Amino acid sequence: MTTFPKTSRRNxxxxxxxxxxxxxxxxxWSKTEASAIQVVGSLADDVSFNSYLSISPEGIxxxxxxxxxxxxxxxxxxPMIVADELDADWTKVKVVQAGLDTKxxxxxxxxxxxxxxxxxxxxxxxGATARHMLVxxxxxxxNVSSSSLTAENSFVVDKAxxxxxxxxxxxxxxxSIAVPKDVKLKEQKDFKLIGKAVRNVDNKDMITxxxxxxxxxxxxxxxxxxxxxxxxxxxxKSVDSAxxxxxxxxxxxxxxxxxxxxxxxxTWQVNKARKELKIEYEADGPLESTADHxxxxxxxxxKGEATVRRKDGDVDAAFKSAAKVITREYQxxxxxxxxxxxxxxxxxxxxxxxxLIGPTQxxxxxxxxxxxxxxxxxxxxxxxxxRLGGGFxxxxxxxxxxxxxxxxxxxxxxxxxxxxxxxDLCGGSYRPAVRYRFDAALDAQGNLVGYKLRGVGIxxxxxxxxxxxxxxxxxxxxxxxxxxxxxITTGPWRAPITNFLAFAEQSFLDEVAMAVKKDxxxxxxxxLDRAKSNPVGEIKYDIDRMKGVIKLAAEKSGxxxxxxxxxxxxxxxxxxxxxxQVAEIEMKKGKPSLKKIYAAxxxxxxxNMSGAKQQVTGGVVDGLGHAMYSxxxxxxxxxxxxxxxxxxxxxxxxxxxxxCHFVDNGIDPTGLGEPALPPTGGAVANAYFxxxxxxxYNQPFSxxxxxxxxxxxxxx
Amino acid sequence: MANYKLQINGRSYEADVDPxxxxxxxxxxxxxxxxxxYGCGIAQCGACTVHxxxxxxxxxxxxxxxxxxxxxxxIEGLSADxxxxxxxxxxxxxxxxxxxxxxxQIMSATALLNKKxxxxxxxxxNAMNGNICRCGTYHRIKEAIVLASSKLK
Numbered sequence: 001m002t003t004f005p006k007t008s009r010r011n012x013x014x015x016x017x018x019x020x021x022x023x024x025x026x027x028x029w030s031k032t033e034a035s036a037i038q039v040v041g042s043l044a045d046d047v048s049f050n051s052y053l054s055i056s057p058e059g060i061x062x063x064x065x066x067x068x069x070x071x072x073x074x075x076x077x078x079p080m081i082v083a084d085e086l087d088a089d090w091t092k093v094k095v096v097q098a099g100l101d102t103k104x105x106x107x108x109x110x111x112x113x114x115x116x117x118x119x120x121x122x123x124x125x126x127g128a129t130a131r132h133m134l135v136x137x138x139x140x141x142x143n144v145s146s147s148s149l150t151a152e153n154s155f156v157v158d159k160a161x162x163x164x165x166x167x168x169x170x171x172x173x174x175x176s177i178a179v180p181k182d183v184k185l186k187e188q189k190d191f192k193l194i195g196k197a198v199r200n201v202d203n204k205d206m207i208t209x210x211x212x213x214x215x216x217x218x219x220x221x222x223x224x225x226x227x228x229x230x231x232x233x234x235x236x237k238s239v240d241s242a243x244x245x246x247x248x249x250x251x252x253x254x255x256x257x258x259x260x261x262x263x264x265x266x267t268w269q270v271n272k273a274r275k276e277l278k279i280e281y282e283a284d285g286p287l288e289s290t291a292d293h294x295x296x297x298x299x300x301x302x303k304g305e306a307t308v309r310r311k312d313g314d315v316d317a318a319f320k321s322a323a324k325v326i327t328r329e330y331q332x333x334x335x336x337x338x339x340x341x342x343x344x345x346x347x348x349x350x351x352x353x354x355x356l357i358g359p360t361q362x363x364x365x366x367x368x369x370x371x372x373x374x375x376x377x378x379x380x381x382x383x384x385x386x387r388l389g390g391g392f393x394x395x396x397x398x399x400x401x402x403x404x405x406x407x408x409x410x411x412x413x414x415x416x417x418x419x420x421x422x423x424d425l426c427g428g429s430y431r432p433a434v435r436y437r438f439d440a441a442l443d444a445q446g447n448l449v450g451y452k453l454r455g456v457g458i459x460x461x462x463x464x465x466x467x468x469x470x471x472x473x474x475x476x477x478x479x480x481x482x483x484x485x486x487x488i489t490t491g492p493w494r495a496p497i498t499n500f501l502a503f504a505e506q507s508f509l510d511e512v513a514m515a516v517k518k519d520x521x522x523x524x525x526x527x528l529d530r531a532k533s534n535p536v537g538e539i540k541y542d543i544d545r546m547k548g549v550i551k552l553a554a555e556k557s558g559x560x561x562x563x564x565x566x567x568x569x570x571x572x573x574x575x576x577x578x579x580x581q582v583a584e585i586e587m588k589k590g591k592p593s594l595k596k597i598y599a600a601x602x603x604x605x606x607x608n609m610s611g612a613k614q615q616v617t618g619g620v621v622d623g624l625g626h627a628m629y630s631x632x633x634x635x636x637x638x639x640x641x642x643x644x645x646x647x648x649x650x651x652x653x654x655x656x657x658x659x660c661h662f663v664d665n666g667i668d669p670t671g672l673g674e675p676a677l678p679p680t681g682g683a684v685a686n687a688y689f690x691x692x693x694x695x696x697y698n699q700p701f702s703x704x705x706x707x708x709x710x711x712x713x714x715x716x
Numbered sequence: 717m718a719n720y721k722l723q724i725n726g727r728s729y730e731a732d733v734d735p736x737x738x739x740x741x742x743x744x745x746x747x748x749x750x751x752x753x754y755g756c757g758i759a760q761c762g763a764c765t766v767h768x769x770x771x772x773x774x775x776x777x778x779x780x781x782x783x784x785x786x787x788x789x790x791i792e793g794l795s796a797d798x799x800x801x802x803x804x805x806x807x808x809x810x811x812x813x814x815x816x817x818x819x820x821q822i823m824s825a826t827a828l829l830n831k832k833x834x835x836x837x838x839x840x841x842n843a844m845n846g847n848i849c850r851c852g853t854y855h856r857i858k859e860a861i862v863l864a865s866s867k868l869k
Contacts, residue, residue: 071814071851203807206815208798209751209791213816216750224745248717248734267754268734268741340755340763340816340850389753389816390850421756610810614853618813621852644760644848652854653841 053082053126055134059154059168061088064098066105067115068361069202070339070388070395071618072673073611074115076201078123080608084193085127085186088167089154095201100363100383110361110388111396111492113575113671116607120669121185128183130174137174138165188605188666197610202387212387214344214359215418222346223251223415225407226270228260228277229427231637233487235284236260239277247273254410261407267418285487290333290633290640293458296484297331297435300456304482309466312537313476318450322441326515330438330504332699334458334632335431336639336647337493341389342424347404348414353380355414356401359388366401373402374409392622393492397429422642430632431493432460434500438508441476446516448527450476455501457483459490463497468573469524469546470509472539473531487637494622495674498574500699503627506570506682511695520569520686521554541573545602548663553580553600556661565595568687570679576670577603578663581620583656583683585691585712592691594684594712596657597624599676604667612672616660619676625650627681628712631700648700688712720780724749725793735781740764742780743790751791751819755848762847765820765827766790772827774846791819794826802826805864813851821847825861833868835861 054062063082069075079095082088100108107118131151138156139146142163150157154167167174188195205212230236239260241253249269254261260279264270286292319325345358347370354376360366363383371378388395404417419427434457441450451474457463466479493499513523525547532543550571553559559567559582566587571580582598599616606612629648633640641647685696694706701707722729724747731746738757743749743766752775755763759774766775767789794800798807802825812818821844828835828843835843840861849857 071812073813197810199807199810200812200815202815203810203812204798206812206818207791207803207806207822208794209749209819211750213753215754218745218748218750266733266737266741266745268737268745272734272736338850340753340761340814340848342754388814390814392850421758421761614810614813614851614856617855618852621854622850625852643758644756645758649848649850650852651848652844652857655852655854658855 053130055130055167055171057168057171059092059166061086061093061154061167062096063093064096066098066101066108068108068110068359068363068385068388068391069097070110070359070361070391072110072115073200073608073614074110076198077116077607077611078119079201080193080198081120081123082127084191085124086131087151087153087192088127090193090198092154097385097387099385100367102364108363110391111393113577113673113675116669117576117671124185125183128185129180132180132183133174133177134167134170136177137170140177141165141173195606195609198608199610213341213389214346214357214386215341215389217346217357217386217416219346219414221414223263223411223413224265224267224270225261225263225415225417226274226420226423227403227417228262228274228279229423230258230281231287232428232489233283233285233287233637234258234281237280237282239279241277243276243278244273247276249273252411253277254407256406256410259403261417263407263411263415271420287637288486288488289635293433293634297456300482300484301329301435301437301454304456306454306480306482307462308478308480309462309464310471310477310479310537312471312474315450315452315476315478318476319439319441322450323444324442324515326440326442326512328438328508328511328697329435330507330697331435332433332500334433334488334490334634335493335626335630336425336632337392337394337429337431338424338647338649339388339390339392339394342421343394343400343419343427344417345401345404346414346416347401347408349374349405349409349412353382354405355382356405357384357386358401358404359386359395360398360401361388361391361393361395362398365396366398369398369402370405373406392494393496394429397491399429421644425632425642425647426639428489429491430488431499432463432490433458434460434463436501436504438504440508440512442512442516446518448474448512450474452477453479453505455481457481458486458488459483460497463501465498465501467538467540469531469541470527472535472537473527475536477536488634495574495677498572498678499623499626500681502570502572502574502678503681503685503699506572506679507685507695507697510569510682510686510689519560521550521559524550524571542578545578545663545665546571546573548665549578549580549600549602552661552663553582553598556600556659557582557584557598566592566687566691568683568685568690570682570686572675572678574675574678575673577601577672577675579616579675579679581679581683583680583687585687587691592688592710592712594656594687596659597680597683598659598661600661600663601672601676602663602665603672603675604665604669606662607669612662613660615672616676617658619674620658620680621650621655623677623680624655624684627684627699628654628701631703684712718781720783722780722783722788723785724788725790731780733780735779737780738776739766739778739780739783739788740775743775749790749792753816753819755817755820760848761817762824763817763820765823765847767823767827770827770830772824791823794822800826801867802829802860802864805860805867809856809860809863811853811856811860813853817847817849821849821857825857825864829861829865829868834865
């Protein structure tokens with residue numbers, strides 16, 4: 001059992017029954033100490049508490065889930081953790097999405113695969129504390145020792161006395177029990193919900209078409225707006241909106257910053273009127289095209305001013321004395337996030353405050369930026385969270401909420417800003433385009449004695465992960481990066497940077513392994529052993545966990561034992577978790593067909609097996625789709641792909657079988673929203689080499705010469 | 717503007733809209749039937765799929781003037797209480813991630829099964845290839861269709 005330390009009494013507030021009876025337990029999601037857990041008398045007002053778990057006399061357990069839900073399944077996983085420690089009857093748990101409340105909650109963010117790692121212990125303690133108090137209440141009523149009682153399925157059970165009481169019956173009495181100073185948490189073997197496959201709590205609403213998403217939000221009197229934005233590097237010169245304003249249903253056309261907003265009563269009327277706008281733009285910076293970027297990449301790779309990210313040993317000497325040097329380059333295009341629900345937000349700016357409603361991964365960012373924009377106190381800005389129709393990092397940005405707020409303040413009316421798919425693809429915040437060069441120095445015995453990585457990115461910041469494997473396993477190492485500043489805006493895209501870096505690195509290591517005639521799996525394991533026994537510099541990844549997933553993926557895929565299949569290997573550490581993958585390609589009549597991808601993940605304890613498999617399988621499909629097909633190119637500051645007819649996303653015919661495995665090591669959860677994506681491109685490219693002898697260096701694969709005429713994804 | 721009388725989910729609806737207004741926006745803006753989603757506006761993603769006389773159609777490119785007296789079914793009208801075999805299979809297999817595309821997926825799947833209750837895997841893939849799921853739930857979509865198919869007589 002895990003026991004948490006005693007805490008100061010002054011942290012506890014009074015214990016009281018709710019107005020209608022029942023137990024209302026407030027707990028800080030932000031603190032790990034038991035002091036965070038408090039019983040309070042009222043849902044309202046008390047700023048000391050971050051969130052609430054309540055039990056009604058009827059036995060309904062309500063859990064408020066504070067983090068934005070975009071498909072990572074947090075709205076199911078968070079309450080599962082609470083309910084398990086509470087020994088609650090899951091069928092009686094009601095989950096409610098909480099709005100933004102920075103006084104009650106911390107880290108109301110969806111990003112970085114961080115929600116479960118952040119809240120794991122807090123949620124468990126919230127459940128365990130309530131359970132303790134319910135058991136104590138039963139002990140008091142029966143006048144027995146609480147140690148003789150157990151809890152299960154929302155009942156406190158007295159086995160010796162052959163009697164039981166429901167949580168609902170005990171809730172009011174439990175609210176007068178002292179909050180425990182020490183709260184005992186379950187051992188992993190005693191989990192009843194955690195680790196099981198539990199269905200999404202919103203399934204019913206999703207499959208019956210209930211209004212869950214931002215775009216589904218309507219309010220009487222609300223105006224609808226679409227906004228015309230300039231190309232990257234352009235600014236607004238003049239607008240002739242007479243024709244648009246004359247269109248039916250149009251209320252107004254207003255300009256702010258470089259935007260021209262058409263405002264009307266219905267989506268279609270606004271969309272039609274928008275086409276009647278006559279807008280002139282003028283240059284405000286360079287108008288970049290993909291051809292410029294291709295040239296820049298090559299120039300900057302050689303002549304760019306690089307920022308050193310990590311340096312171990314003497315790289316120059318190692319390369320000078322090397323028996324063999326291998327150099328390879330890899331490049332990826334910009335990508336759009338393209339969540340299926342396009343950007344949208346509702347705003348109603350009144351003199352005394354702002355109401356914001358919509359899909360955002362960072363509600364507090366929206367609130368703070370809107371408050372700043374409108375010169376208001378943040379406390380006067382409220383944010384209600386809708387479900388997000390995908391995010392992938394796009395909704396970490398607050399730009400579209402700001403547009404809605406600014407427009408509402410100009411119009412002095414409630415308005416919902418809607419982006420079309422074209423707006424979304426042209427609207428920026430892309431995965432940056434990046435080019436990498438890797439150099440490996442090998443000695444006469446085939447040992448990797450020198451390693452260099454240079455990343456050149458467009459608005460990519462540090463486009464390396466300098467402390468990731470194989471750093472720590474090579475004596476002489478240099479990792480640096482060069483950045484080109486562009487008017488084309490970029491932002492985090494699911495598994496930022498590693499979504500392409502992993503492919504490049506794992507492809508390169510595969511090639512190096514082949515060059516020294518080593519099995520690619522053994523080559524990685526040997527490097528990890530070296531890092532363990534004789535580390536070079538600081539090591540910021542867990543060697544044993546990485547070896548664990550490598551071995552599990554090799555075992556489950558039958559690595560090296562399948563004569564008829566070409567297997568490719570890849571492993572990557574990102575966002576605290578480890579995932580190894582093996583891709584299998586079959587040659588049929590001389591044509592390669594991608595049959596299957598095995599994924600072995602170590603994310604610590606799996607909370608919800610159904611959700612976890614979704615994150616891994618979805619991550620593989622996402623990684624494969626974007627490695628294979630998606631490509632955003634530019635001409636004079638504008639994307640050339642403006643909708644799904646030219647911007648390709650993976651389809652159902654193009655997916656291989658995916659088999660997921662999880663390392664069961666009892667480590668506290670380390671996150672799974674992103675880590676399964678990075679390894680996929682490398683596993684597929686390495687399998688493709690095994691199958692055809694051709695290496696893939698650039699994405700998307702489908703447009704490369706090496707893949708010409710081959711439909712790798714589609715069944716042959 | 718013109719007045720249109722539409723038969724949707726077994727009920728009559730009326731809207732005064734431009735003839736070229738896509739059915740999608742009439743459903744959403746005029747009738748509050750927001751289960752049908754906007755994804756691309758050019759019939760490339762399938763999020764807006766509804767049934768017109770039993771056939772899966774993309775409501776984002778179907779002008780309201782072309783609907784006539786045709787019988788429209790949206791996700792809201794697929795069953796009285798979310799208990800259509802396809803909806804039940806979607807729940808049992810736990811298909812959805814973000815969930816935004818799933819109404820369109822379910823409508824495409826149902827149209828397929830209405831025509832062919834025991835489709836092959838290839839037929840499932842063909843019927844579903846116009847429905848994009850950005851979260852990558854395709855494996856479970858296939859699994860749910862196979863499950864629903866097994867429960868249909």
